[in-house]
Amino acid sequence: MKIHFLYFLISAIFSFNLSAQINRPQEPKEPFNYIIEDVEFKNNMDSISLAGTLTYPKEGSNFPAVILISGSGPQDRNSDMMNHKPFMVIADYFTNKGIAVLRVDDRGTGASEGNYNATGLDGFVSDTNSAFEFIKTHSAINPVKIGLIGHSLGGVIAPIIASKNQDVSFIVLLAGSGIRGDKLMLLQKEIIERKMGVPEAGITQGQNYMKGAYNIILNSNNDDNQLQSDLKDYFNEIFGAMLTDSQIKSLSEQMSMPWLTDFIKFDPKESLSKTKCPILALNGANDLQVPSKENLEAIEAILLANGNTNTKTMTLDDLNHLFQESKTGLPNEYAIIEQTFSPMALDIMFEWIKRQTE
Known part of the structure; x- marks a missing residue:
């Protein structure tokens, strides 16, 4: 979850050194060996237009796809924070391996309409549902092999959608919570x-x-x-x-x-208990914002009671809330770490998604 709400504003006692670092070795650079489309689609429920970027391989067709869902606070399609662009890194990695990726500006951010801070969870669910319906109709995408990858608050939104939409092929929870919001905070x-x-x-x-x-x-x-x-x-x-x-x-x-x-107010049990599609839940051992033990144990217990056996939960050593290799996991490290997103976590996600879409 974006730190300015779930840590700085709530704790109201600390300040971080969020000084931007120039060196971001993982940030993709041109030329790109895949197709990049700027896309726009409507959220008809709220009468707003949303914009994003769809990437898919140059060769072939009928590609499996993922939609990336950001954490809390208005973020652009790259989830740009402190000069890190994790969603761009994830999209580049997956697309080069044959998986299409749609990443979207949050409402009220970038080229998307709307007002983020005047919107509730239902609005964010509606935005991602609109993205899902849009990508299903794209000629390059296999409509029965589309999954969701949600980070932090996005890991709350993904199961809400999957619990109600049987067309969701799979979901990946990156630091998704398993306990009610107040308890987590x-x-x-x-x-x-x-x-x-x-x-x-x-x-x-x-x-x-x-x-x-x-x-x-x-x-x-x-x-x-x-x-x-x-x-x-x-x-x-x-x-x-x-x-x-x-x-x-x-x-x-x-x-x-x-x-x-x-x-x-939201308890993830409400949606996880009804989610039947395959689920991969990853948390970092150094995640201090969505602590791994408490949340993965809760997610496992809910899914076990649900009867959903096609699930996998993993705690990844040394990774913080942003899935960077870290020393302490404290938010004041986020900006000074050069790594944007752990290659190990990327590999784990890809291999799991590949098995779900073969």
């Missing part, structure tokens, strides 16, 4: 703060403060203005001596954004 906060050396008393106090805010969200209805007012009153009560009125107002506004409140 509290766990994330605790682990990162402990890793950074915050005293235990401070960690406990922070947990109590944020539990109170999440309980307000969990008990809220669909009135965004009322929720924002309730959060503002709560933060004034606990942070009034530490934060300015402007900071409290900003924090309340951001925590009442529809997509974030939907995520806090």
